[in-house]
Amino acid sequence: MSRQPPLRSLRCPHCGQPAIATTDNAFRPFCSERCKLIDLGAWLGEAHRIPLATPPDDVLDPSDESSVPGP
Numbered sequence: 001m002s003r004q005p006p007l008r009s010l011r012c013p014h015c016g017q018p019a020i021a022t023t024d025n026a027f028r029p030f031c032s033e034r035c036k037l038i039d040l041g042a043w044l045g046e047a048h049r050i051p052l053a054t055p056p057d058d059v060l061d062p063s064d065e066s067s068v069p070g071p
């Protein structure tokens with residue numbers, strides 16, 4: 001029989017370590033402040049990064065918006 005307390009646990013999205021999903025964990029769903037900052041930083045980094053390496057399919061797509069007659 002296990003005596004583990006009924007703590008709501010989940011896995012840290014960054015490192016995969018068990019993280020506490022209660023208000024005791026101010027960094028949930030991350031396991032620690034470090035993981036939270038790292039993951040948040042990575043997310044912001046990707047958001048600010050312009051994907052120049054990827055071919056702009058939207059630009060190659062011929063759009064007829066310019067020929068739409070205005071009101």
Ligand SMILES: [Zn+2]
Pocket residue numbers: 012013014015016017030031032035
């Ligand atoms: Zn973590």
